[in-house]
Amino acid sequence: MPEGDTVLRTARRLHAALAGRTLLRSDLRWPTLATADLRGQVVEEVAARGKHLLLRTDAALTLHSHLRMDGSWHVVRTGDRRRVRSAEGVRAVLTTEEWTAVGHRLGMLDLVATADEGSLVGHLGPDLLADDWEAGGADAQPHAGLDAQPDAVPRSQGGAGRALSALQADPAREVGDALLDQRLVAGIGTFWMSEVLFLRGHSPWAPVAAVDLAAVLALARRAMRLALEAREPVQTTTGDTRPGRNRYVHARSGLPCRRCGSTVRVAPIGVGPHARSAFFCPSCQPGPRPTDDGRAQPPLGHDRRGGAAARRRGTSPYA
Ligand SMILES: [Zn+2]
Known part of the structure; x- marks a missing residue:
């Protein structure tokens, strides 16, 4: 499932292929975009925000996409029609003289004024992979083993400090659920959530207050940056690809x-329509379990703070 590192890798690949080039053809196979035509526009940049992709053009427009569960973008040489024609689920085709970008099984596709990007990504918390995550400078020891003790994250500066504050605002919330809430910190999906909590020895159902969040976030960032910079696009926490x-x-x-x-066990985490799967080892990750402990339960469909507002905007707090 595409998470922040996969999305940023995709953005870099699309940027390298399309930035500075004129779109000769655009084919957006999406109900609300049937009449949209980006032909003649120059792609200025392709950027990532959390799990969202933003392709900006010189017409001050942004083509926004989200990969959801199994979406992807591929770059092929213009004129190589095989992958464009044969693949099911093609949702977008953007053609320049040299390269063609093909979006498959995209979970979201929108075209908005670049000035209005906030309506699509404004809900996101600090991006775990952003350059300003640690205001103090580059991460130390980027290639140290993932089992090594993570470096402390400055608590008051940069995205890290803001993410910590947001996560700690609800100390009773289950940490696995909080890490997936893109409004608090953007980029982590179920793979990195499950793996990082395993490596740190925390139950995904542990309350936020019982977890060293700075260490968890530092490890998540380090692991995702390793995946981002690796030659092969494979996420790994074991060192084996x-x-x-x-x-x-x-x-x-x-x-x-x-x-x-x-x-190893799996159970749903979170509530309502946004519940996700959390994988864990009951022995290596002591702490609360996903069982009914008798506490008051939120009603079915309730998805905590801001959920209703997020639904009205058509976005999920986990997207
Ligand atoms: Zn174990």
């Missing part, structure tokens, strides 16, 4: 934990 061996717990429910041999 082979399929199935690149993770400790995510999508490994029913299999033995790589550390202790206990059976």
Whole structure:
């Protein structure tokens, strides 16, 4: 599932192929964009914000896309029609003289004035992969093992400080759910949430107040930056990029934990329509479990602070 590192890698690839070039053709296969035509516009840049992609043109327009569960953008040589024609689920085709970008199975596609981008991404919290995340400078030891003790994150500066404040504002919230709420910190999806909480030994259902959030965020950023800069576009927390061996717990429910041999489990986390899957090892991640503990439960469909407002805007707090 595309998370912040995958989206930023995609933005860089699209930027390299399209920026500074004129669109000779645009084909947006989306109900609300049937009449939109970007032909003749020059692509100025392609940027990422959390899990959102923003392609800006010299007509002060932004083509916004979100990959959701299994969307992707591919770049092919213009004239190579095979992938464009044969692939099901093509939602967007942007053609320049040299390169053509093809969007498959996109979860969202919008065209807005660049000045109005806030209506689509204004709800996002600090971007975990942004350059200003640590106002103090570059991350130390970017290639240290993921098991190494993460460096402390400055609490008052840059995106890190703001994300910490936002996450700590609801100290009773389950940490796994909070990390997925893009309004608090943008870029983390279920893969990095499950893996980073495993590496730090926290139950995804632990209250935020019981977790060293600075360490969790620092580790998430370090792991995602490694994935971003790696030659192969494979997310790994084990150091192994082979399929199935690149993770400790995510999508490994029913299999033995790589550390202790206990059976890895999965359960929904979060409430209402936005519940996601959290994978965890019951032995390596002590703490609260996903069981009814008798506390008052929010009604079905309730999705916590700001949820109703987010739905009215048509955005999910987890998007
Ligand atoms: Zn274990």
